[in-house]
Each structure stands twice: as C-alpha cells, then as structure tokens.
Amino acid sequence: MICWTSPTTPFGRKVRMFAIEKGVADKIDWRAVDPWNDPALQEKNPIQKIPTLEVDASTRLYDSRVIVAYLETLDGPNLVPAATRFDHLRFEAMADQYCESGVLRIRENFRPEPQRSPDWIERQRGKQQRVLDALEADADKLTDTPTLAAIAVAAALGYADLRFTAEDWRATRPRLAAWHARFAQRPSYQQTMPPS
Ligand SMILES: N[C@@H](CCC(=O)N[C@@H](CS)C(=O)NCC(=O)O)C(=O)O
Structure with missing residues (x-):
C-alpha cells in the first residue's frame, strides 16, 4: 500500500x-x-x-x-470500540474540523490582502476555539490508550502546536493539556512529529 x-x-x-x-x-x-x-x-x-x-x-x-x-478492518488491536463508536466518530469530527478550519485560515492569509476576508478567518478561528473548549469539557472521555478519539485529538493538538502556537490552547484548558502531555509520550506521537 x-x-x-x-x-x-x-x-x-x-x-x-x-x-x-x-x-x-x-x-x-x-x-x-x-x-x-x-x-x-x-x-x-x-x-x-x-x-x-x-x-x-x-x-x-x-x-x-x-x-x-x-x-x-485489518488485523490488529481494535481502536474503535463498538460500544462507544459514535463518541469516537464525534471526537474525530471535532478534531478534523479544528484542522480543516486551520487550513482554511492559513490559505486565506495566502491570498492577496484585498481579497482576504476577515469575517471568514474569524469564522474559522471561532470554530477552532469552540472545538478546543468542547474537548476540554469532554476531556475525561479521552483515554490514555490509543483509540480513534485519542489519536484524532492528539493529531489536532499537534497541529495547534505547529501552526497556532501564539493562541496558546493550553492556557484555558488544563485537563486537555494534562491528557495531551501524557498521550504525547507515545511512540506513535513522537515518531510522527512534524518538522518545526
Ligand atoms: N477531510 C480531509 C481533509 C484533508 C485536507 O484538507 N488535506 C489538506 C492538507 S492538510 C490538502 O490536501 N489540501 C489540498 C486542497 O485543499 O486542495 C481528510 O480528512 O483527509
């Protein structure tokens, strides 16, 4: 493959x-x-x-x-437990939206200044902030074991650290930050760190 x-x-x-x-x-x-x-x-x-x-x-x-x-579907550990499948898919949707809004913000800023839409950028930033707040509220559902929800959220927070450092997502989200600090020790996270 x-x-x-x-x-x-x-x-x-x-x-x-x-x-x-x-x-x-x-x-x-x-x-x-x-x-x-x-x-x-x-x-x-x-x-x-x-x-x-x-x-x-x-x-x-x-x-x-x-x-x-x-x-x-391949052989290996089950990373999307059936009993909580829709929780996992919802976390994945939130994590992906954080990233999609981030990509849209960044691309908008590549456009020539007169063509940029501050409203559009702010709309995407608002989605990102609300996702982070929702993840903080739901942080007790994130496991230290590698399930889909945890992996998707970890990838999104890694993206926040890469592209939106100045927004300091940890400042008002202590439970999410504590979870991320533990999960970020996993080899799967360390081995996929983006170049800074
Ligand atoms: N929903 C897609 C989003 C993928 C995505 O937006 N990837 C970006 C790079 S981070 C891309 O390839 N963008 C190119 C484009 O939009 O033309 C997924 O989950 O795979």
Whole structure:
C-alpha cells in the first residue's frame, strides 16, 4: 500500500498514528506529495487532497476518515470500540474540523490582502476555539490508550502546536493539556512529529 501524505498534514498524521497503533504502518509506503502544487495527485484522488491511500492498483481511498475506517478492518488491536463508536466518530469530527478550519485560515492569509476576508478567518478561528473548549469539557472521555478519539485529538493538538502556537490552547484548558502531555509520550506521537 502507498499512502500519499506530507510531514506536516494533521490528517496524514492521524492516519499514520492510527496505522502505527494498529501495527500496520510497516505495510504502508509513506510518500510525500504537495497537494497544492502537484497535479499528479488529481489522477489519484479527484478531490486532490492528502492523505490518499493506494490499497492496490485499482483501489484508492480518501479522505482520512475513510482510510482510518479501512485500517480498522485489518488485523490488529481494535481502536474503535463498538460500544462507544459514535463518541469516537464525534471526537474525530471535532478534531478534523479544528484542522480543516486551520487550513482554511492559513490559505486565506495566502491570498492577496484585498481579497482576504476577515469575517471568514474569524469564522474559522471561532470554530477552532469552540472545538478546543468542547474537548476540554469532554476531556475525561479521552483515554490514555490509543483509540480513534485519542489519536484524532492528539493529531489536532499537534497541529495547534505547529501552526497556532501564539493562541496558546493550553492556557484555558488544563485537563486537555494534562491528557495531551501524557498521550504525547507515545511512540506513535513522537515518531510522527512534524518538522518545526
Ligand atoms: N477531510 C480531509 C481533509 C484533508 C485536507 O484538507 N488535506 C489538506 C492538507 S492538510 C490538502 O490536501 N489540501 C489540498 C486542497 O485543499 O486542495 C481528510 O480528512 O483527509
């Protein structure tokens, strides 16, 4: 299998952490591609986003939630417990939204100044802050064991540390910060740290 990703994408990081915890990371050839500038990605994935998983010559999977769902079907520990499945999917949706809003904010700031929309940037920032507050409120549901919810949230917080350092998400979210400090010790987190 080939996974097209990058060292900094939080969605690719979620998939990679999940694969490591599932015990299947070595079955995947992790390759870097620039989704913004490499037209070859369009041939593999019509939405031209990373991560994209080539399972075999005729099967390509996207987006990261679909890839994670596929990896969960492989042999290995169960990372999405059936009894709490919808909690896990909700945490994943919140974590992914944090990252999607972050990507939109950053891309908006790449536009020439007259074309930028402060309202749009603020809308995305608001979503990010509300997600972080909701994660703080629900922090007791995050486990120290590597489940989908924990992996998705850890990848999002890693993205916060990479791209939104000045917003200091820890300042008003002590329970989330304490959980993250423990989870960040895991080899799957350490091995997927983005270059700073
Ligand atoms: N919902 C997608 C989001 C993936 C995504 O937005 N990836 C970014 C990089 S972090 C990307 O490839 N963007 C290229 C584009 O939007 O054209 C997923 O979970 O895989």
